[in-house]
Amino acid sequence: MPFARSVLAAATIALVGGTALPAAAIQLTPHRATYAISLDGSKPANRVNGADGQIVYELRGNPCAGYSVQLRQSTDLATEGGQVNSAVSTATWEDGDGNSYRFRVTNTLNGETPEEADGVAERKDGRLVVKATKPEADTIQLGKNVMLPTQHVLRLINSAEQGEPILEASVFDGSPDAKKVYDTLSVIGRGMSDPKGLENAATSGDLAGRTRYPVTVSYYERGAAKETPDYIISFDIFDNGVSRNLKLDYGEFALRGTLISYEALPKEECAK
Template structure:
């Protein structure tokens, strides 16, 4: 069975997977705290994936402020039908990121058929020269990685670049995904600002008429280059509003791809800094 990630990242997309946001003020960027629910469905799957069907739900909640820091709660439940049989996976991630992007704490718990499967827990600190990672689960470990942005800082940077008219760039990100031992290089493509009829005005009422941009983010593991002929590990595309809310998700993991359609959206009160 092919491994897959929650698109960090989504926190970058729902971000993304990613990601995705709270009242941060950085060069005019103000991300809105919110709770979004996405219905996930299988788009395509190759024979090599062994997947016959996959469907599920993402619940993403983002709160916080630039002075108090940002907290995300992300849950991704999927029902997978494959040649090996059927199973249900449940990935639950909670993160905290300092408002200045200097510290990132994360814990991800994965369950398979309601039984505990794996836990990753740790802290990452950004310095000028490195990203310093300390893990406490599944065992004590420490890594010194390349300097990289954490998920919320990555999103703020993306919106700033979009507002400045930038359409393509590369940036490194650390989101604690997989074994939490690597920095990923992202290549980001940003489309022009546009408006169009929203696919589900009832669910998207708070943002149905607001402008957005089509964004595509590809994630590369530079240490593994040469094995995949320069292909990304995975790619996430989405419609991004200037307040950080993302919708119309497309998650491509190579052997299979998923779509995510927003079903519910609740906006929370902005948390102002004193």
């Protein structure tokens, strides 16, 4: 089956040199969010009978100090061939201008020796250059107009607030091999603040009454000669960067991520 540990890593990270964002007011809230994973029953699944697991996503920082993200995902799939467990752990830091990035990604399948990607990316003369230490030491020239994950999240929110329904962007996050770039196509719906149907975790604290936007992002491997995306992520994103109602569609099956807890973390003052 086409399920791979790298696909799960890339899909969940995305939950964050283009042109600069306006100096205004998009403020990502430092937070910790936990999502319960289940098999999406609305999509026919090929050789996958059930799914269970959890995603824990933590964002800290601001435009002055940069943004750090830690993500842990553990997924158990009941397949026709037996139980499959995928464990993903990522730790990244990105500067507030989207010009510098550090990443460490670990993927483990069924407790075997993990696959790792580790390195740094710097924008030089507009070009994103990656120096990887894992899976092997290498320097990769990714070219211009490649966004970093938090930069992409900020651009999504900005496009949503401006009423722009389409965003095309090339994105690098380090997974799965410290060199892959995805061309993405995002379809952004109109903002809403009606609390009907929201999880309890999405209606309390600083999420109460906030505007959120439905977003669908299709990921295509750059240079691949095919018209269908590698995977598709759908979610609602609040105007402070918190997501809910995740759907991770891998083609032959899809997973749901339901927000079960949310905690705003302390903010640090920033002059930007």
